[in-house]
Amino acid sequence: MAKKATKTLAASNAARLNNTLYISLSVHTLFLLLRALFYHSTFTRSSLILYALLSTPSLLITLYFNKLSRPTYTATGTIKNAGEDLDAKGLTEYMWDVVYWSWGCVVLAALVGDRAWWLWIAVPGYSGWKAWTVYTGMRGGGGGGGYQDAAGMPQPEVASKRQAKMEKRGGQKVAYR
Template sequence: MANQGAKKRREENTRHMNNLFRIIIVSNAVYILLRAGFFYSTFTWLHWIGLIITSGAYYLCYKQLESMAKPAYTDDGELLDGGFDMSTGGACGYLHDVIYITCFVQLTSIISGKFWWIYAVIPAFAAYKGWGLIKGFLPSGSEGIGEDEKTRKKREKMEKKASRGKFVKAKGR
């Protein structure tokens, strides 16, 4: 019964990574089969570049997720940790988003090359998140501005009210 949670997470991660691998393989196969096979007359060198870019995005994201999902074992082979929980947000969620957006762009670009513009969402979102991070380190310009009398009095009143303890009436028995 020991390490049941770790064993369960290892199995979930293995199943999840296998599903992601299938999605990636099917997307690439459909793209190559339809775009390079069926619509061969319109398949140009730009499409090869697109295939290389999407394959690179798949590879980088999948390898990062694979390293996160890798379980940890002791020297004698006992399971210590089942790996990172793939259902959490943060970097893991962003990597999943990149894989799913890449899949969408790759499959819809079979219909029209204009769908490649959707791929611009990824660097735009990264710039948005990065700007929020950078902005936190920059000094804010409002420190030198003094507050007016009304705002100061209101703030002092709220601070005084917050510093007083709250009294709770207890019912007598």
């Protein structure tokens, strides 16, 4: 079983990308059909612009995943490249969240109308909140473990009782960085 991990990753990537394609096609088809059939009076140019603008990130991310993670094969049928792991943590995970959230917004907009597009604010709002907390965390103390008093002055970290006893006895000293 040579290259079993590569074969497993290629099969998993191909299956997930195919499922993503089918779900994306069905979500967008559902939106266009429901809006044309039931909401034809509100199916205006602004509605189409909102749809195009707010569904574009998920479509671009899906294309990016296809380019990055679609397995490639040689002429003989062996795996040339399995692609990147679609279950990776970090940015890949965040991009999947954007895809899923936009699918939900498209379905809700198809069912209840254009007001559902306001739910899309949650994505940049969450990103801004995370960026702000990271920025304030880095600015606040540099991650040194200290805390700030009421006046905003940094205070040194207090040693635990065990560390204080050890230092009092002259034993093992703790070096602070």
